[in-house]
Amino acid sequence: MQQLEDMNELDRLYLFEDVPEEDLKAHLESLPEDERVALLALIPEEIRCNMGYPSDQQNAFLEVSERFDKLWPKLEDFGGFSGRYGQKYKDWLEAYCPEEFWELVFKKELGAVCRAKNEEVANFIDDTVKALLVKNPAPDQNTHFLEHVGHMNALKAQAEEMAEPLMFGGCQRGELGIPKLERPVATRGRGKNMFFNGTQEDWEDCGKPDAIIPF
Known part of the structure; x- marks a missing residue:
């Protein structure tokens, strides 16, 4: 997690683009709620939205x-x-x-x-x-x-x-x-x-x- 936090936005985008969506979803679902929320915050918005999670605008609006x-x-x-x-x-x-x-x-x-x-x-x-x-x-x-x-x-x-x-x-x-x-x-x-x-x-x-x- 610390390694992700130290990356800039573009580096995280390039990293997660190479992770199969099914594997990332499975990993997220296996995490405790607090860890899942923390990881989701570090996953680029484009990747999160493609997996069906709300966008930053949607979360803020709600x-x-x-x-x-x-x-x-x-x-x-x-x-x-x-x-x-x-x-x-x-x-x-x-x-x-x-x-x-x-x-x-x-x-x-x-x-x-x-x-x-x-x-x-x-x-x-x-x-x-x-x-x-x-x-x-x-x-x-x-x-x-x-x-x-x-x-x-x-x-x-x-x-x-x-x-x-x-x-x-x-x-x-x-x-x-x-x-x-x-x-x-x-x-x-x-x-x-x-x-x-x-x-x-x-x-x-x-x-x-x-x-x-x-x-």
């Missing part, structure tokens, strides 16, 4: 919905569009912090939290661009218009990259690891999460709001 005594969220509970950077933060919350995401959904606070994050990030980017301009002034806008636009776009892109830790839990996007979106929940009518590996149609097919049990 736990929070039971706590708030609600079966299914309304579309407005997701807070609508929260700005360019607020949407990225919202997607990150759902993909990497599903318990916090669903709690905010059922408390009807997700939109406000993400709009506040959008403002925070936008202000950071504006301030960063100003600071970068001091060190690297832009060409004159009147005499070198295209060069000026290109320079400003490059500075903004640099500032947006520097702002990623504000949106992604202190990490750059490339450091985030595997998202917990193997089987998302309540997706009908919502734009596809940026971390979801599939089309908008695939995304919406994951959520069935007319079902008594959500998955």
Whole structure:
């Protein structure tokens, strides 16, 4: 178990992909409950879902919905569009912090939290661009218009990259690891999460709001 805990997500995925599903199921069923739960937490979500176990999103959704005594969220509970950077933060919350995401959904606070994050990030980017301009002034806008636009776009892109830790839990996007979106929940009518590996149609097919049990 300790060896598994010391592995990163990708290494565990490669390891379990080589284990026959029947053997892994049999081993899990032979374990005491506490050991089975501990091992399941270390098995990559894709492998667990293929064996019939709930996804991380499903587990988080069930736990929070039971706590708030609600079966299914309304579309407005997701807070609508929260700005360019607020949407990225919202997607990150759902993909990497599903318990916090669903709690905010059922408390009807997700939109406000993400709009506040959008403002925070936008202000950071504006301030960063100003600071970068001091060190690297832009060409004159009147005499070198295209060069000026290109320079400003490059500075903004640099500032947006520097702002990623504000949106992604202190990490750059490339450091985030595997998202917990193997089987998302309540997706009908919502734009596809940026971390979801599939089309908008695939995304919406994951959520069935007319079902008594959500998955």
